[in-house]
Amino acid sequence: MNKGTLMVVSGFSGTGKGTVLAQVFQRRPDVYFSVSFTTRSPREGEREGVDYHFITRQAFEERIQRGEFLEYAEYVGNYYGTSLKVIQEKLAQGIDVILEIEIQGAAKVRERMPEAVSLFLVPPSFEELSRRLHKRGTDSEEVIQQRLATARREAKEMVNYDYIVVNDTVEQAVGEILAILVAESCRRERRRDLIEGVNGL
Amino acid sequence: MNKGTLMVVSGFSGTGKGTVLAQVFQRRPDVYFSVSFTTRSPREGEREGVDYHFITRQAFEERIQRGEFLEYAEYVGNYYGTSLKVIQEKLAQGIDVILEIEIQGAAKVRERMPEAVSLFLVPPSFEELSRRLHKRGTDSEEVIQQRLATARREAKEMVNYDYIVVNDTVEQAVGEILAILVAESCRRERRRDLIEGVNGL
Numbered sequence: 094m095n096k097g098t099l100m101v102v103s104g105f106s107g108t109g110k111g112t113v114l115a116q117v118f119q120r121r122p123d124v125y126f127s128v129s130f131t132t133r134s135p136r137e138g139e140r141e142g143v144d145y146h147f148i149t150r151q152a153f154e155e156r157i158q159r160g161e162f163l164e165y166a167e168y169v170g171n172y173y174g175t176s177l178k179v180i181q182e183k184l185a186q187g188i189d190v191i192l193e194i195e196i197q198g199a200a201k202v203r204e205r206m207p208e209a210v211s212l213f214l215v216p217p218s219f220e221e222l223s224r225r226l227h228k229r230g231t232d233s234e235e236v237i238q239q240r241l242a243t244a245r246r247e248a249k250e251m252v253n254y255d256y257i258v259v260n261d262t263v264e265q266a267v268g269e270i271l272a273i274l275v276a277e278s279c280r281r282e283r284r285r286d287l288i289e290g291v292n293g294l
Numbered sequence: 295m296n297k298g299t300l301m302v303v304s305g306f307s308g309t310g311k312g313t314v315l316a317q318v319f320q321r322r323p324d325v326y327f328s329v330s331f332t333t334r335s336p337r338e339g340e341r342e343g344v345d346y347h348f349i350t351r352q353a354f355e356e357r358i359q360r361g362e363f364l365e366y367a368e369y370v371g372n373y374y375g376t377s378l379k380v381i382q383e384k385l386a387q388g389i390d391v392i393l394e395i396e397i398q399g400a401a402k403v404r405e406r407m408p409e410a411v412s413l414f415l416v417p418p419s420f421e422e423l424s425r426r427l428h429k430r431g432t433d434s435e436e437v438i439q440q441r442l443a444t445a446r447r448e449a450k451e452m453v454n455y456d457y458i459v460v461n462d463t464v465e466q467a468v469g470e471i472l473a474i475l476v477a478e479s480c481r482r483e484r485r486r487d488l489i490e491g492v493n494g495l
Contacts, residue, residue: 212480215492248492256477257485269480276457276477279413279470284458291416291449 095286097125097189098277099180099206101199102270104214105244107226109260110193113214116267117191121274125183127192130156133171136231164194164201173198177205189274196250203253210277212270213254217261219244296487298326298385299478300407301392302400303471305415306445308427310461311394314415317468318392322475326384328393331357334372347377365395365402376403390475397451404454411478413471414455418462420445 104110118126130146132153141147148156153172157165165174175192183190194202202209216222222244226237251257256273260266277283305311319327331347333354342348349357354373357363366375376393384391395403403410417423423445427438452458457474461467478484 215488219492248489251489251492252482254482256480257482257488258480259488269476272473272476273480275470275473279457279459279474281453281455281458287416287458287460288449288452291420291452 094187095278095283096208097184097187098274098283099184099202099209100189100191100274100277101202101209101211102191102193102214103196103199103211103250103254104260105216105222105247106240107222107229107244108214108216109225109263109266110214112263113260113266113270114191114193116263117270120267120271121189124189124191124274127175127180127190129194130162130165130174130176131171133173163205164198166195166197166201168195175202189278196247200250200253208282210256210273211254212256212258212273213251214258214260214266215248215251217259295386295388296479296484297409298388298390299475299484300381300385300403300410301390301475301478302403302410302412303392303394303415304397304400304412304451304455305461306417306423306448307441308423308430308445309415309417310426310464310467311415313464314461314467314471315392315394317464318471321468321472322390325390325392325475328376328381328391331363331366331375331377332372334374364406365399367399378406390479397448401451401454409483411457411474412455413457413459413474414452415459415461415467416449416452418460 102110102114114126118124128142128146130148130153132148132150135144135147139145150172153174156162156174161176161178162174163177163180165172175194175198180190180192192202199211203211216225219241223237223241226232226240232240258266258269281288303311303315315327319325329343329347331349331354333349333351336342336348340346351373354375358366362377362379363375364378364381366373376395381391393403400412404412417426420442424438424442427433427441433441459467459470
């Protein structure tokens with residue numbers, strides 16, 4: 094049995110990660126989407142166990158103590174964390190796992206699981222990102238400006254990712270992510286049983 | 295402008311490389327299929343510039359002198375070679391290049407162009423390979439046994455390739471190769487202008 098691929102996905106706020114990944118999931122329901130734990134409050138429409146596992150600050154800190162997180166971080170006053178155990182189980186079963194995570198978290202995952210594949214989703218331009226953030230209509234102008242400033246800072250980290258996908262149209266971005274999942278499953282490192290099988294004959 | 299991907303494809307004789315690559319070309323006519331130079335005479339039905347570039351021994355040796363070959367070899371008294379110049383031109387124009395080449399040639403390409411991506415196409419099993427070679431009906435039993443022995447030897451080289459694609463069905467193998475081409479175009483190394491563009495803004 095070959096291990097699944099762990100794909101770590103990051104991107105600026107407002108790039109459209111949610112929309113793109115929802116379609117990837119529709120097209121590849123066999124892929125497990127890691128659900129993060131967080132202490133922040135659910136936004137409208139967000140569901141427990143689907144968007145996040147929403148837990149209290151105390152419960153989160155207990156999990157930290159027990160070493161249950163592959164990574165965790167505090168971001169704008171709230172904790173976000175990823176369960177190491179769940180991911181390891183899925184990968185061992187040959188299931189691909191997608192983990193949507195911000196940049197510092199991704200760096201920690203790369204450090205602890207160097208076999209992870211990382212992908213950065215970018216908007217076609219900062220002008221387009223600004224347009225999308227305004228269109229979303231969920232943030233004040235001040236918050237939008239903060240998000241844009243953060244994005245410009247975060248752009249410097251793109252060089253640490255294996256793949257860069259431009260979210261020009263959702264369809265094209267989804268197609269590229271699906272292609273990367275297929276390509277990664279063909280990597281020599283993930284075909285060890287095949288190589289051994291052929292050579293053993 | 296981002297450079298194209300050079301994809302080197304090898305596989306055992308009888309795996310179905312020709313059929314698979316013909317369909318890749320149909321689906322991706324924008325990809326350049328490298329045409330080898332040779333000093334042997336055209337066989338019936340072979341066309342200049344499609345099957346090979348047919349040139350004289352003198353012209354071939356002049357090209358060797360000018361260092362124009364990425365790799366070349368002499369087989370049964372004839373030269374066969376891959377033009378470095380043509381490939382570099384295509385890659386510089388952002389065009390992906392596929393180069394079908396046997397194992398020793400692939401090793402030379404990897405050495406001289408480490409950025410090349412290499413892919414090994416394998417049959418689902420040696421039993422299936424034997425069945426396909428018999429079905430093809432072009433070789434005597436002795437030649438088939440030689441080809442199978444060569445395949446068993448060549449299988450040891452699979453570990454040097456980046457990707458292993460199983461030719462289970464043509465459609466699936468073609469799909470995987472197309473996915474690898476897309477995925478490779480998303481690799482950070484090939485998105486340098488994008489990264490610089492975003493960071494320069």
